[in-house]
Amino acid sequence: MTITVYVPTPFRTLTGNRSYVEAQGDTVGDLLNDLGVRYPALRNLLGSNGDEVPAHINIYVNSHEIHTLQGKATPLKDGDEVAVIPAIAGGQVFTPEQVERYSRHIVMPQVGPIGQRKLMAAKVLVVGAGGLGSPVNLYLALAGVGTLGIVDFDVVDLSNLQRQILHHTHDIGRPKVESARETIAAHNPDVKVIPYREPLTSANAIDIISQYDIVVNGADNFATRYLVNDACYLAGKPLVDGAIFLFEGQATTFLPGQGCYRCLFPAPPPPGLVPSCAEAGVLGMLPGVIGAIEAIEAVKLIMGLGEPLVGRLLIFDALAMEFRQVKLRRDPKCPLCGDDPTIHELIDYEEFCGVPFPAHGEA
Amino acid sequence: MTVEVRVTATLQKLIGQKVVRGQGETVSQVLTDLEQRYPGFQTQVLTEDGALHRFVNIYLNDEDVRFLQSLETPLHEGDVLSILPALAGGGR
Numbered sequence: 001m002t003i004t005v006y007v008p009t010p011f012r013t014l015t016g017n018r019s020y021v022e023a024q025g026d027t028v029g030d031l032l033n034d035l036g037v038r039y040p041a042l043r044n045l046l047g048s049n050g051d052e053v054p055a056h057i058n059i060y061v062n063s064h065e066i067h068t069l070q071g072k073a074t075p076l077k078d079g080d081e082v083a084v085i086p087a088i089a090g091g092q093v094f095t096p097e098q099v100e101r102y103s104r105h106i107v108m109p110q111v112g113p114i115g116q117r118k119l120m121a122a123k124v125l126v127v128g129a130g131g132l133g134s135p136v137n138l139y140l141a142l143a144g145v146g147t148l149g150i151v152d153f154d155v156v157d158l159s160n161l162q163r164q165i166l167h168h169t170h171d172i173g174r175p176k177v178e179s180a181r182e183t184i185a186a187h188n189p190d191v192k193v194i195p196y197r198e199p200l201t202s203a204n205a206i207d208i209i210s211q212y213d214i215v216v217n218g219a220d221n222f223a224t225r226y227l228v229n230d231a232c233y234l235a236g237k238p239l240v241d242g243a244i245f246l247f248e249g250q251a252t253t254f255l256p257g258q259g260c261y262r263c264l265f266p267a268p269p270p271p272g273l274v275p276s277c278a279e280a281g282v283l284g285m286l287p288g289v290i291g292a293i294e295a296i297e298a299v300k301l302i303m304g305l306g307e308p309l310v311g312r313l314l315i316f317d318a319l320a321m322e323f324r325q326v327k328l329r330r331d332p333k334c335p336l337c338g339d340d341p342t343i344h345e346l347i348d349y350e351e352f353c354g355v356p357f358p359a360h361g362e363a
Numbered sequence: 364m365t366v367e368v369r370v371t372a373t374l375q376k377l378i379g380q381k382v383v384r385g386q387g388e389t390v391s392q393v394l395t396d397l398e399q400r401y402p403g404f405q406t407q408v409l410t411e412d413g414a415l416h417r418f419v420n421i422y423l424n425d426e427d428v429r430f431l432q433s434l435e436t437p438l439h440e441g442d443v444l445s446i447l448p449a450l451a452g453g454g455r
Contacts, residue, residue, distance in 0.1 A: 131452070222451045243450035246372050250450050265449040267417035280372075282452060315447065317371075320381070326422045326445065329430055 001026050003076050005035060006083035008113045014041040019109045028059060029072035031082060046084070058085045058093045063103050065096035085113050098190065102144055115303040116144060120190070122302045123147040125212040127200060127228050129176040130154070131282065132218030132242050134166040135291030136298070140216075141184040141191045143299055148184065149212055151196040152176040163284035200224055202346035205231035214301055216240045216294050218287075222268035223349040229254070229261035230346055233337055240297040240309075242290040247283050247318040249290035252328055253297050253309040259330035260337045264313065286318055364388055366442045368397065374408075374446060377401055385444070390421060391434040393444060408446060418449045 002022050007015045015021050023038060025031030032053070036043030046053060052072075053059055059066045060083040066074050076082070085094060085106075094102075094113065098120075105111045105119075122145050126137050129152040137148055156164075156171040156179050171179035177195035184193050196208060200219075209215055209231050217239060219225045225243075232239040233256050241261060242251040254260050293314065300306045315324045335342045368385045375381050378401050387393035398405040408419050413434075415421065421428045422445040428436045438444075 220452055222449070225451055243452055245450045245452045248371055248450065250447075265418050265420065268451070269416070269418040269449060313447075317381075324425075324445075326420075326425045326447070327427060327430075329427065331429075 001076055001078060003031055003080055003082055005031070006081065006107065008083075008085055010086060010114065011042065011045065011084065014045070015039050019112075026076060027072065028061065028066050028074045028076065028082070031076060032059070032072070045086075056086060056093065058096075058099070059083070060085060060096070060099050063096070063100040065099065068096055098144070101188070101190075105143065110305055111303065115305070118303050119144050119299060120146045122214070123149070123212045124298055124302075125149040125151065125209060125215045126218060127151050127215065127224065128218030128220060129164075129166055129180040130160065130218060130220060131163045131244060131287035132291045132294065133180075134164045135288050136216050136218055136242075136295050137166060137180055137184060138187065139292060139295035140298060141188045141193075143295075144188065144190055145299075145302070146190070147192045147194065147212075149194045149196060149208065150177050150180050151198070151200050151208065152180070153197055153199045163282065163287050165288070200227060200231075202227065202349060205346060206235055209235045209237055212237065214238050214240065214298050216298050217242060218291065218294070225261060226268065227346065227349045230336055230343060232256070233260050234345070238301055240294045240301070242294045244282055244286045244290050246280060247286065249286055249316040249318075250313060251290050251293045251297070251309060251316075252313045253301070255308070255310050257330070257337060258310055259328055260334065262336045263331040263334045263338075264328055266331075266334075283318055286316075289316055289318070364438050364440055366393060366438050366440075366444055368393065369443060369445045371447060373448065374404065377404060377407070387438065389434065389438060390423070390428055390436045390444065393438065394434070420447045421445070422447065 002024055005021050005023055007019055007021055012019060023031050023034040025034050032046050036046060061069060061074055062081055102116050106113055106116050124140055124145050126133050126148060129137060129150050137150060140148060154176050156167045156174050156176055158172055160167060166180045166183045175197050177197045181193040181195055184191055205227055215232050215237050217228050219228060236256045239254040241254060297309055300308055311328050312325045313328045330337060332339045365384050365386055368383050370378060370381055385393035386396045394405055394408060408416060410416055415434060423431060423436055424443055
């Protein structure tokens, strides 16, 4: 019986950098012996003939750990997929449930068990559990991001349900962070949710943000948008930013020192000039598009994959069904991250923006 | 010089479409041209002193004109100007 065996990133130096290798065997034990013959360096890792598989390595047949099957005596048949998954230093081995849950990620060589471990070890703060915050939180939770901090002081309103996929009809009147925690737990109990049922302010923003690796913005007002921007820069945290209005969305990623929201828009519009989503409306699926892009950016940063949306502003027009990009530069004159900064701590954003700090109800 | 000017939400309402042709040798001249045809256009983009609003960006092709010569940036036939205001919405 020829079986395809998935080899995780840390072992690939032993298999000529191949992520899938073939070996022969009618049982898992035979297969491991044959693997050891073909790749002698693997033999020490997998245990020699007759030994048990070392405790820090799990063997999976079709996503089931062999201890839940018949151990090394587990029979193999054509088409079975075998994976060798080691514990990463400091972490425990995936449970069989986790290997199956995250198998579509783990199977991709760019992610693999190490990428999945990084996701599980990551702490992401999501500002808002509304239109953008819903898909961001949900997708990060499904991906197994270990800790999600969610800041939202609002309660669920019937008019939210046209787009806010974290909340359900029976949640109306409940705090959004509680509804969010319940929805996330139902989707993936692995995820630890830390709810902040309070507005983000100049008094608490740095304290909260400092506890996370990455911040994702789903704020619905300019005061919070500038506050989150400033706090992330001052705390040295990457910020994934997104905004939506009517049929349009914007998304970008700010890495400290490589431009910020103030470089993009030096000041907010005067109050009343730009209507809010509550006043003007927003297409219900639009936050799904922009929120998913924000979630993608966050997991790319966590796993160190690809090219982040740094130095680029992505613009989505749902009616034209068109994505465009414009350049976004660090402004040497930026009061926050420029050459001669004047902002060294969080300012009074209420005064700065000329609007009351996010009031209860519709913003 | 004819350039294409692409606008979003608020300005789209004023103009009635999302792409409009504008005439001018510089960004500033195109804005003046549009103001003549669409009264009120300029106040959405410029302050009373004639400077660019700090919450509105104008891109020449994909470059922010603030990093070029701002309103005095010269234009070429076929250039695309995009006028992009800050969006705040998170869809609360």
